[in-house]
Each structure stands twice: as structure tokens, then as C-alpha cells.
Amino acid sequence: MRTTDGNAMKRFFPMVLFLLLVAAFLMAVAVGSHPIPLKAVTSILLHPGAGEWPHSWVQILWKLRLPRALAAMMVGGVLAVGGGTCQGLFRNPLAEPYLLGISSGASLGAALAIVFLPFGAFAGLSVIGLAAFLGSLVVTVTVFSAAGRGAFRLPATLLLAGIAVAFLCQSGVWLIMALNRDQVERITFWTLGSLSSVGWSGVMWLALITAPVVLAQMALGRVLDVMSTGHDGAHGLGLDPSRMALILLTLTALGTAAAVSVAGTIGFIGLMVPHFLRWVIGPAHQRLLLSSWLGGGILLLLADAIARTVTAPGEIPVGVVTALMGAPFLLVMARGKQQSGRLDG
Numbered sequence: 653m654r655t656t657d658g659n660a661m662k663r664f665f666p667m668v669l670f671l672l673l674v675a676a677f678l679m680a681v682a683v684g685s686h687p688i689p690l691k692a693v694t695s696i697l698l699h700p701g702a703g704e705w706p707h708s709w710v711q712i713l714w715k716l717r718l719p720r721a722l723a724a725m726m727v728g729g730v731l732a733v734g735g736g737t738c739q740g741l742f743r744n745p746l747a748e749p750y751l752l753g754i755s756s757g758a759s760l761g762a763a764l765a766i767v768f769l770p771f772g773a774f775a776g777l778s779v780i781g782l783a784a785f786l787g788s789l790v791v792t793v794t795v796f797s798a799a800g801r802g803a804f805r806l807p808a809t810l811l812l813a814g815i816a817v818a819f820l821c822q823s824g825v826w827l828i829m830a831l832n833r834d835q836v837e838r839i840t841f842w843t844l845g846s847l848s849s850v851g852w853s854g855v856m857w858l859a860l861i862t863a864p865v866v867l868a869q870m871a872l873g874r875v876l877d878v879m880s881t882g883h884d885g886a887h888g889l890g891l892d893p894s895r896m897a898l899i900l901l902t903l904t905a906l907g908t909a910a911a912v913s914v915a916g917t918i919g920f921i922g923l924m925v926p927h928f929l930r931w932v933i934g935p936a937h938q939r940l941l942l943s944s945w946l947g948g949g950i951l952l953l954l955a956d957a958i959a960r961t962v963t964a965p966g967e968i969p970v971g972v973v974t975a976l977m978g979a980p981f982l983l984v985m986a987r988g989k990q991q992s993g994r995l996d997g
Contacts, residue, residue, distance in 0.1 A: 732948025735922025761787020
């Protein structure tokens with residue numbers, strides 16, 4: 653009976669997360685320096701042209717909070733799915749997309765754009781965001797090249813290459829900040845993560861990239877189950893592990909680059925969400941990645957709501973909030989691993 657109940661919980665858990673995501677979304681668009689009653693929020697969303705509510709509420713909701721909440725949902729979701737993919741592929745609960753140097757490449761690209769390029773937009777994305785996106789992709793290719801052809805057989809090689817390139821990019825950011833002190837605040841705020849400047853163009857950009865990326869990763873969930881057995885085990889079951897690892901990591905890098913290009917560096921979501929959900933619903937990756945997308949959206953919606961209400965009418969970078977959540981999580985996780993005598997999962 654207990655096993656049956658456990659299987660039922662795992663099967664319906666994504667539906668529970670979906671309902672929580674809807675609740676978190678409505679809460680996120682309702683709270684802020686100018687709170688909007690939940691009844692008004694639902695009415696404005698369902699009947700935008702009714703004219704029943706103050707015009708200022710309609711403007712705040714449609715021009716500011718709705719695109720910001722949608723962006724938070726997609727950014728949190730794609731980071732969590734990327735984290736689940738990396739943890740399964742590397743068989744390491746501490747693996748997440750940022751270990752591949754993606755965020756550091758984005759930070760360097762953004763810093764260069766802030767200092768040297770005129771501000772504007774291209775294809776619906778700010779010049780800074782576009783530079784961050786390109787920086788992420790360049791770093792990803794560099795890491796794959798530096799790790800060599802055997803990197804997917806020995807994942808630690810890829811992680812070491814990612815860490816090395818990440819330090820190199822971070823050093824470049826620090827050098828740019830040291831030589832351009834008038835831009836330090838702008839660069840720092842961007843690298844700490846923020847959704848304050850996201851508009852509908854950013855939402856469309858995120859949807860265009862993250863939707864196919866996440867769907868492809870979920871479709872490869874069963875392949876990831878096999879990959880998580882190890883290189884030799886996957887090869888013995890008929891897969892080309894190096895090719896599949898390259899595909900999975902390329903998808904992860906593309907989704908993470910899109911997220912960072914819009915929201916800056918937001919850490920710990922890719923680490924916390926899939927690790928916690930794996931403990932709740934098990935390691936089957938199709939269900940895990942779907943639940944991670946929902947859970948990542950919930951977590952970033954809540955974190956962003958905290959970031960813009962704690963010091964309202966000002967706000968703090970959302971990356972600071974997720975770091976404050978993630979640090980205790982790591983301590984609890986380390987304590988649990990110490991008691992179990994394991995550090996690998």
C-alpha cells in the first residue's frame with residue numbers, strides 16, 4: 653500500500669506543482685510597491701478591456717508585472733531543467749549549468765557591451781543582453797574545445813575546463829571594472845541578476861529559445877536515464893554516449909545563455925530545484941525535468957517578488973535572494989551527505 657501511495661504521489665506531483673505555479677504567478681503580479689487586489693488582477697487578465705478598474709492598475713499589470721512574471725517563470729524553469737540535466741549527466745548533485753562557465757561568459761560579454769557599445773536593441777533584445785548571449789555561446793564552445801574529445805567520457809574534465817574558463821572570464825570582468833570605475837555599479841547590478849528591465853520583447857526572446865530547448869530536454873528524459881548509468885553503461889545499452897552528452901549539454905548551454913542574457917546571473921536555482929525534486933519524486937528524468945521546470949518557475953517568481961517588495965519602492969537584485977536561499981540549502985545538503993558518508997549523490 654505504501655508503494656502504491658508513493659507512486660500515486662509521484663504521478664500527481666507535477667499537477668500539484670502546476671497549481672502552485674499558477675498561485676505564485678498571480679501573487680507575483682499582485683504584490684509590489686503598488687499592490688493590486690487579486691480580484692482585480694484576475695478580472696484585468698480575463699477581461700482586459702472592461703474598464704472596471706483604475707487605468708494605472710491596468711498599465712502596471714500589462715506593461716510591468718505581467719512580462720516580468722512570465723520572464724521569471726521561464727528563466728527559473730530553464731535553469732532548473734538545465735540543472736537536472738547536468739546532475740543526471742555528470743552524476744553529481746552539485747552540477748549545474750553555471751559550472752560550464754556560461755554565466756561568466758555572459759558577464760564578460762555584458763561588461764564589454766556596457767563599456768564599449770551604444771545602448772539600443774536588436775531583434776527584441778538589448779545590446780547588453782545580446783552581447784551576454786553571444787558571450788555565453790563563445791565560452792561554451794571554448795570549454796568544449798578545451799576539454800577535448802574525451803570530455804564526455806570523463807565529465808570531470810569538462811567541469812574543470814568550465815571552471816578554468818569561468819575564472820578567466822571573471823578576471824576579465826574585474827579588469828574592465830577596475831579600468832572603468834564609472835560603470836562599476838551598472839556592471840555589478842547586472843551580474844547579480846535582475847528582472848527589472850524585462851519587457852515583452854524579452855519575454856518573446858525567452859519563449860523563442862527556451863520553449864524548444866526545454867521540450868527537447870524533456871523528450872530526451874529516457875535517454876538521460878540511460879546516460880546517468882555512466883559512459884560504459886550507456887554504450888552497452890546501444891547509445892552513443894558522447895554524441896548524446898554533446899546534444900544535452902548544447903541544449904543546456906543554449907537555454908542558460910538565453911536566461912542569462914535577459915536576467916543576468918541568477919545562481920542556485922539549477923542546483924536546488926532538481927536536487928530537491930529528485931529526493932521527492934525519484935530519478936526518472938522525464939517526470940523530474942517537467943517538475944523542475946514548474947519548480948524553478950515557482951522559486952524564481954517568489955524570489956523576484958521578495959526582491960521588489962522587501963525594500964519597496966526600491967529593489968534588490970534577485971540573484972542575492974536566490975543566493976540567500978541557496979547557501980542554507982547547501983549547508984543542509986552537506987550535513988546530510990556527511991551523515992550518509994557520501995558526497996556523490
